[in-house]
Amino acid sequence: MVKLDKGRILKAPDSFFIDGEWTAPQSDRRLDVISPMTEEKLFSYPEGAAADMDRAVAAARRAFDDGPWPRMPARERAAYLRRVGSLITARLDEIAWAWTTQVGAPISLTRKLVPQNATLFNHYAELIETYPFIDHRRRDDGGEVRVLREPVGVCAAISPWNAPMVLLSYKIAAGLAAGCTMVAKPSPETPLEAYILAECIEQAGLPRGVFNLVPAGREAGDHLIRHRDVEKVAFTGSTAVGKHIMRVCSDRLARVSLELGGKSAAVLLPDADFAKALPSLMVYSMPITGQVCFSLTRLLVPEARKTEFLDMFLPAVQALKLGDPADPATQMGPLAMARQRERVEGYIAAGRAGGAQLACGGGRPRGFDKGYFVEPTVFTDVTPDMAIAQEEIFGPVVSVIGYSDEDDAARKANATPYGLNGAVYSADPERGFAFAQRMRTGGLTINGLIVDPKHPFGGYRESGMGREGGPEGLENYLEVKTVHMAG
Template identity: 85%
Template sequence: MTQPLKAPDSFFINGEWVRPRHGPMLEVVSPVTEEVIVRYPEAQPDDMDRAVAAARAAFDHGPWPRMAPSERASYLRRVASLIEARLEEIAWAWTRQVGAPISLTRKLVPQNATLFRYYAELIETYPFRDDRKRDDGGAVRVLREPVGVCAAISPWNAPMVLLTYKIAAGLASGCTMVAKPSPETPLEAYILAECIEAAGLPRGVFNLVPAGREAGDHLIRHRDVDKVAFTGSTAVGKHIMKVCSERLARVSLELGGKSAAVLLPDADFQKALPSLMVYSMPISGQVCFSLTRLLVPNSRKDEFLDLFLPAVTALKVGDPGDPATQMGPLAMARQRERVEGYIAAGRAGGATLACGGKRPAGLDKGFYLEPTVFSDVTPDMKIFQEEIFGPVVSVIGYDDEEDAVKKANATRYGLNGAVYSRDVERAFRFAQRMRTGGLTINGLIVDPKHPFGGYRESGMGREGGPEGLDNYLEVKTIHIA
């Protein structure tokens, strides 16, 4: 594909590359070849202790939280420029670890620099101090201050951008950070650490400790961690929230989704098709905001399937390093096994397998699976209710708009969604009735300069936009007598 991957051998703690004290190693397995492509050291609880201690000292005694926002902004811009110089490397790391097509990763990785530049610009005008008056004429100063030491825990599917949402906003606020990327995808976090080091941020402000479950659990339980920012599964998010509630540590959670795209009766299916093709199964469906439930009028369901199914079966599945590939493999063996289990459940539950459902012919090696579509899916089915996290889409019929709203809202999730209609105001009114944190009319847009997050079991808090900065701030009120 490209140059050999460099295997990390250290952690980044207190501004230095620190060799591990213990010997356990983690492995990155290629989803294309099923072979180990990187081995690297696994952080242990005492490594987490060192990282948290460094972040604690940097927050309590260092210059970072006390800098003028404009000074922090200059550092963030340096990080952005250093990231931009390594975009091709970042794109290939994503492709090689996860199996996301290189044509897609090249398109998306600039978001990392965008986030650092956005928060640099935002904090230069953000109201960290708001002077007010009381009814008695006395002065009140409302301050927004960094929450403290933050643990940033990111998943494997979009490794760098989901970490950067946290790091860029947290650093902009004046917090100090301990980053724990997914053990399956550490490489982009190392690139980020190298960029932060080269940008010259003070010691201890950013620390990187890749680890598995044990050390990760130690991190979220650490009494010197003031906040945990997590992206991942709803089950793990609930665990983090429970642990953090014991000391009332702050938590922001971006969790799972089962997002619905509702095609209203007047929708133009031809115009809707391109965005549905991109966003119903991006990165082989391993994206939390995927539009995995497609709601269409029963009166037009056959018309929709006649358009959608040929487009799905025509997707080019293969080597993600080939720029012509539209869908690569699933990221790991356990992920493919999980998705195959849901396909079996869909069949057993009475849904109609309209296409896909098996491993592609000629791709005997690698964690590949055909793009899969079920029709005749109803709310009582497992594949309607649960996040599959694979290339499986359900086509669901509805009778009228009331039925469509009911079915769109009939899961425990509420992360994302879309509404298609020739009448934008009609689509807007419908979108207001959907219980979900983000929606797009006639497409799907996720913009890092605007808030992203979910209702219900899709999480709490928002990433991106000014709301993403608010995640890392506490409010202090000072009355002057």
């Protein structure tokens, strides 16, 4: 259904995957995918309508209620998941090019990250072979209790455009491992990876209706989350949309897991080695042109060492190689779309108007007549109340914030509505760990930044609820049933 070769779209999508078959759309509406590098149309493809979502949900409902998948022994589901993982592995280069072509993420980075997709399917295959889906316990009276962990049911998996396949794979791999049936709705800007995943699932031979794919825009997506046969919605995206999904699902108490925005802080403690910290800060303060929820966009530095830090950090930022994301030497490509560039430029203007000092960047780079480029930008003299320190920009904009002591650093690190990720740098890892416990955030790394799909990822407060990855990610898709054996 879809084929790429080094960024060239050899075959564009023309149908949906519903009930185990490639099926024609119910309307003639189409969506365009625009190149972030050339600003020209890459391809168009069918837009799902409410009727397509109804068909997909009905197929998932039948597969859950009457099909073998939820009742299949875990080891058999694991075998299917491993087949999917193997088929994904065979297409990793194609997946990397899809990411680079649609989003503008450098090919050197996408090739490094796409193996996580197969990792997730293989990880959940291994996990469910030993997971205690039935836990045998005893009551005080000596009677037996069996605590069952059963699949939630029909689940909608809604993924964003910035990391299209891995953020979908987190949901699909865990949901399928649990025994759920799935309806996937990828972002309309980045459909290709979801089609590749559907092809892998089809080739792996999963039963009909277990996985269904309907790419669509906002209207059909809203229809999906409101569907009464959808028992859980798993969403990654903006906090505003996450709040809307939670409100909609609350009407029928549908289960929800949300991985939302972030404004993550990297705290360099007074004893931090700036030279050792710099490589990870360069990678993770503006990854994929800053379009990553866990980006370290607030750098908290001791006031007494701020000049020392800036003298090291600013030249490194200014030396980043901007360019064609298809070039292996490129370190930063364009933003993904025109509206994203407008958003970032609006925040840069707000930072200037709010009194922050523009230390570098802030404009469109010279020599790029095409492409949604913005210079990597660093603000200093930033206070925690400023919009650029409070709100998720989702672009290559970093705020350097000074602090007086560790109490001040902790207050400033926690002074946003978010709590997704963070980092602490210290010459003493245990000192870093002690400080990390003061930060209200779902994930932290001492002296770097690590996101491992085999371990839980998610946030506090407005960064969401629930976790993806690891056993916690599986439990997102399970209900608990208690059975008392009285006789």
